[in-house]
Amino acid sequence: MRIGVFxxxxxxxxxGTVDVERVxxxxxxxxxxxFSDTNKYTCSAPGQESVCSAIKENALDRVVIASCSPRMxxxxxxxxxxxxxxxxxxxxxxxxxxxxxSWVHKDREQGTRKACDLVAMAVAKVSCDRELFTTNLxxxxxxxxxxxxxxxxxxxxxIADAGFPVTLVERESSIGGxxxxxxxxxxxxxxxxxxxxxxxxxxxxxxxxxxxxLTEVExxxxxxxxxxxxxxEKAKYVDYDVCTGxxxxxxxxxxxxxxxxxxxxxxxxxxxxxxxxxxxPSKPTIDAEHCKKLQSGKCGVCEKVCPTGAIRYDDVDRxxxxxxxxxxxxxxxxxxxxxxxxxxxxxxxxxDVITGLQFERIVNASGPTEGHILRPSDRTEPKTTVIxxxxxxxxxxxxxxYCSRACCMYAAKHAHQYLDKVPDGTCYVxxxxxxxxxxxxxxxxxxxxxxGAIYVRGRVSKIYPEGDGLVCMGEDTLSxxxxxxxxxxxxxxxxxxxSRGSDVxxxxxxxxxxxxxxxxxxxxxxxxxxxxxxxxxxxxxxxGPKDIPDTVAQAGAVASKVIGLFARGQIESxxxxxxxDVSRCSGCRACVDVCPYxxxxxxxxxxxxxxxxxxxxxxxxxxxxxxxCGACSVAxxxxxxxxxxxxxxxxxxxxxxxxx
Amino acid sequence: xxACSESxxxxxxxxxxxxxxxxxxxxxxxxxQCGKCxxxxxxxxxxxLTPRQVIRELQLGRVDRVLGARMPWLCVDCGxxxxxxxxxxxxxxxxxxxxxxxxxxxxxxxxxGPKFMDIFLDNLQRKGVSDEVNLAAxxxxxxxxxxxxxxxxxxxxxxxxxMSGGAHKLEDPSDVTRMVARLRAAPGQGGAGxxxxxxxxxxx
Numbered sequence: 001m002r003i004g005v006f007x008x009x010x011x012x013x014x015x016g017t018v019d020v021e022r023v024x025x026x027x028x029x030x031x032x033x034x035f036s037d038t039n040k041y042t043c044s045a046p047g048q049e050s051v052c053s054a055i056k057e058n059a060l061d062r063v064v065i066a067s068c069s070p071r072m073x074x075x076x077x078x079x080x081x082x083x084x085x086x087x088x089x090x091x092x093x094x095x096x097x098x099x100x101x102s103w104v105h106k107d108r109e110q111g112t113r114k115a116c117d118l119v120a121m122a123v124a125k126v127s128c129d130r131e132l133f134t135t136n137l138x139x140x141x142x143x144x145x146x147x148x149x150x151x152x153x154x155x156x157x158x159i160a161d162a163g164f165p166v167t168l169v170e171r172e173s174s175i176g177g178x179x180x181x182x183x184x185x186x187x188x189x190x191x192x193x194x195x196x197x198x199x200x201x202x203x204x205x206x207x208x209x210x211x212x213x214l215t216e217v218e219x220x221x222x223x224x225x226x227x228x229x230x231x232x233e234k235a236k237y238v239d240y241d242v243c244t245g246x247x248x249x250x251x252x253x254x255x256x257x258x259x260x261x262x263x264x265x266x267x268x269x270x271x272x273x274x275x276x277x278x279x280x281p282s283k284p285t286i287d288a289e290h291c292k293k294l295q296s297g298k299c300g301v302c303e304k305v306c307p308t309g310a311i312r313y314d315d316v317d318r319x320x321x322x323x324x325x326x327x328x329x330x331x332x333x334x335x336x337x338x339x340x341x342x343x344x345x346x347x348x349x350x351x352d353v354i355t356g357l358q359f360e361r362i363v364n365a366s367g368p369t370e371g372h373i374l375r376p377s378d379r380t381e382p383k384t385t386v387i388x389x390x391x392x393x394x395x396x397x398x399x400x401x402y403c404s405r406a407c408c409m410y411a412a413k414h415a416h417q418y419l420d421k422v423p424d425g426t427c428y429v430x431x432x433x434x435x436x437x438x439x440x441x442x443x444x445x446x447x448x449x450x451x452g453a454i455y456v457r458g459r460v461s462k463i464y465p466e467g468d469g470l471v472c473m474g475e476d477t478l479s480x481x482x483x484x485x486x487x488x489x490x491x492x493x494x495x496x497x498x499s500r501g502s503d504v505x506x507x508x509x510x511x512x513x514x515x516x517x518x519x520x521x522x523x524x525x526x527x528x529x530x531x532x533x534x535x536x537x538x539x540x541x542x543x544g545p546k547d548i549p550d551t552v553a554q555a556g557a558v559a560s561k562v563i564g565l566f567a568r569g570q571i572e573s574x575x576x577x578x579x580x581d582v583s584r585c586s587g588c589r590a591c592v593d594v595c596p597y598x599x600x601x602x603x604x605x606x607x608x609x610x611x612x613x614x615x616x617x618x619x620x621x622x623x624x625x626x627x628x629c630g631a632c633s634v635a636x637x638x639x640x641x642x643x644x645x646x647x648x649x650x651x652x653x654x655x656x657x658x659x660x
Numbered sequence: 661x662x663a664c665s666e667s668x669x670x671x672x673x674x675x676x677x678x679x680x681x682x683x684x685x686x687x688x689x690x691x692x693q694c695g696k697c698x699x700x701x702x703x704x705x706x707x708x709l710t711p712r713q714v715i716r717e718l719q720l721g722r723v724d725r726v727l728g729a730r731m732p733w734l735c736v737d738c739g740x741x742x743x744x745x746x747x748x749x750x751x752x753x754x755x756x757x758x759x760x761x762x763x764x765x766x767x768x769x770x771x772x773g774p775k776f777m778d779i780f781l782d783n784l785q786r787k788g789v790s791d792e793v794n795l796a797a798x799x800x801x802x803x804x805x806x807x808x809x810x811x812x813x814x815x816x817x818x819x820x821x822x823m824s825g826g827a828h829k830l831e832d833p834s835d836v837t838r839m840v841a842r843l844r845a846a847p848g849q850g851g852a853g854x855x856x857x858x859x860x861x862x863x864x
Contacts, residue, residue: 459694459699461696480713482699
């Protein structure tokens with residue numbers, strides 16, 4: 001055995017606290033070590049070169065690199081060994097003497113001693129390492145995009161444009177998400193619908209995109225390149241192959257008083273409906289909960305008037321299973337339900353206290369007031385409007401602790417739009433901070449100030465009705481004065497929270513969520529659109545609050561990751577998987593129950609034991625599903641399961657070395 | 661204010677602030693100065709500092725401005741600020757801790773405050789219940805506000821609210837007497853034990 005040890009200075013990151021030369025000298029005394037060296041930056045090109053030449057010159061057969069965390073550069077060094085030497089890349093161990101040593105110690109002597117211990121342990125483990133080999137797994141070149149908002153639409157379009165088929169799943173009856181509800185987009189004041197609806201119809205017309213509305217993900221199994229996904233397409237009660245989307249049924253439906261979800265409850269819709277005129281698919285669905293025919297059997301007007309006979313009252317949910325190579329999660333967000341949280345703002349009892357999204361519908365030309373700013377209670381034009389920022393955001397007591405990022409800008413946009421449409425109106429904006437980091441954003445805020453919006457630095461403490469208006473109480477914290485503003489309408493800019501059902505989706509996809517409930521990316525800086533589950537990617541607010549430009553950029557990034565995977569067409573398997581020694585396996589099932597990936601199963605195996613043929617139940621590892629977590633090898637009572645690359649023997653040797 | 665005097669003030673004030681915040685169980689760093697407390701405070705409009713400003717001065721180490729302020733004494737402990745505070749800063753406790761600190765160090769900003777409490781507790785200790793006629797009379801005399809609220813006296817007598825011969829004393833006040841005495845003697849409570857040294861006092 002000829003082990004080489006390479007100790008990295010990492011500039012002063014390690015060398016500042018650890019005497020790397022001494023670590024290298026000490027390493028030479030360890031059994032099997034024939035060579036040791038130090039390097040200023042082992043990961044740099046000259047550093048890698050010197051390691052490779054040392055391996056060749058000294059005929060090393062195992063390598064220990066004492067440097068940063070293996071999460072940082074293990075893959076770098078494996079690739080280096082595989083490409084530039086004859087050594088098997090799994091004959092390498094990383095001793096983490098940076099994150100787990102130099103960065104957490106101040107005392108040089110202590111740090112050096114610990115680094116020596118860590119290197120000794122790595123040497124002990126590398127002595128037990130065996131050569132491992134990867135295999136190539138095929139990739140199904142078809143993507144599933146969950147969520148049909150602007151993030152999902154953009155990702156689907158980009159993937160489809162590269163020539164790969166995409167299924168775009170949306171649980172509402174139309175794609176478009178939140179963006180299509182907005183009136184204008186900051187800071188350029190483009191009409192939101194005018195830039196969103198062309199994307200929606202582009203997605204509908206793209207031959208590579210299949211849009212499944214009213215559809216949810218039922219279950220997911222498999223792994224990167226080969227996910228088997230079961231989708232449940234809810235009954236629409238309308239045959240889309242026959243329906244022409246003429247809209248006659250909507251005009252005749254007798255149930256007309258249902259609050260419109262699209263208009264945020266500010267207008268009504270019928271039981272058979274399209275949420276908005278530009279909906280995609282541009283065909284109606286029946287809301288079974290409110291349909292008289294489906295509830296009591298008495299009506300059937302839509303069936304009578306439909307010129308093409310597309311109504312199907314006996315429609316049922318359709319469940320289909322399809323294989324996908326990659327999954328994009330673009331499940332978006334909801335606005336926090338402030339009515340349950342803010343009693344001091346009336347908890348929803350005052351009709352003229354509205355949310356930002358309701359304001360978007362009011363100010364929108366196709367909204368319930370045809371773009372005239374009229375308050376909900378008496379449809380008069382509010383002469384004084386108060387905008388309250390950070391409702392729910394940055395409020396760990398009642399709402400969420402994080403900043404929702406987009407509200408500062410859309411509050412400025414709302415103030416600008418209000419002052420534009422009501423020139424004799426007064427607009428107060430209660431704020432805590434104005435966060436306008438973005439191209440053209442601060443300029444937009446300054447313009448809103450020039451428009452005449454009065455920014456008051458303070459949180460509104462209470463809103464109460466007085467006469468036919470509302471009084472907002474707060475402190476102008478810049479002057480220390482208590483202020484009371486008599487308003488005709490109050491707009492609450494509420495926090496973004498993860499969309500309902502994110503928890504269930506996360507467990508189906510085996511993806512982690514942060515404490516606030518948004519999906520967690522694999523690395524906050526360097527892998528922002530990937531998750532820790534290979535083949536599952538994140539786009540848009542599903543990953544965290546962001547505005548439209550960031551969402552679209554992230555969707556494009558996701559698409560490039562998916563296209564890259566599909567272009568390769570195959571993936572290298574991870575060889576560090578569970579391996580079963582069937583001669584020791586008793587088929588007790590303990591491993592099957594603990595495996596979080598469903599990678600273990602029991603099979604009947606024909607074995608030869610004590611020179612006799614026997615048929616026994618033993619465990620079998622599905623190498624495609626196994627992620628190498630090691631839970632089974634801990635659970636196995638007879639020691640039949642071992643994790644390659646982290647063998648029981650190797651880990652015991654490490655412990656042994658530490659205890660010497 | 662230049663940087664030096666700012667930092668000097670901080671150093672001197674550190675001890676007082678540490679003692680107040682520890683007493684109140686408040687972390688001053690929690691407050692991000694949104695002012696929601698002050699916007700809803702029933703007494704802030706008539707006070708010299710808003711509740712938010714009290715915290716701000718303490719955050720900056722300017723404890724002198726807080727110890728001289730009326731706001732802590734005006735606080736009625738209604739709890740609206742705490743209920744609405746996004747950061748759950750316990751302002752009622754903080755106000756109380758400031759008053760207590762002032763009493764303990766003989767620097768009460770509102771001399772009527774400790775006096776009122778002192779008389780109130782005296783009453784309670786002697787009679788077991790609060791005798792409001794006695795309280796009002798002693799308070800007016802001892803603070804020099806001789807004619808404060810006297811205008812309302814005839815109406816109160818007419819309505820039988822006072823001087824109606826009601827028993828302003830418990831039959832056996834000994835339990836209450838003992839409790840109040842113990843409370844006033846407790847160290848750090850601004851009670852009798854402290855009062856003898858400080859020449860000022862009253863518990864809260």
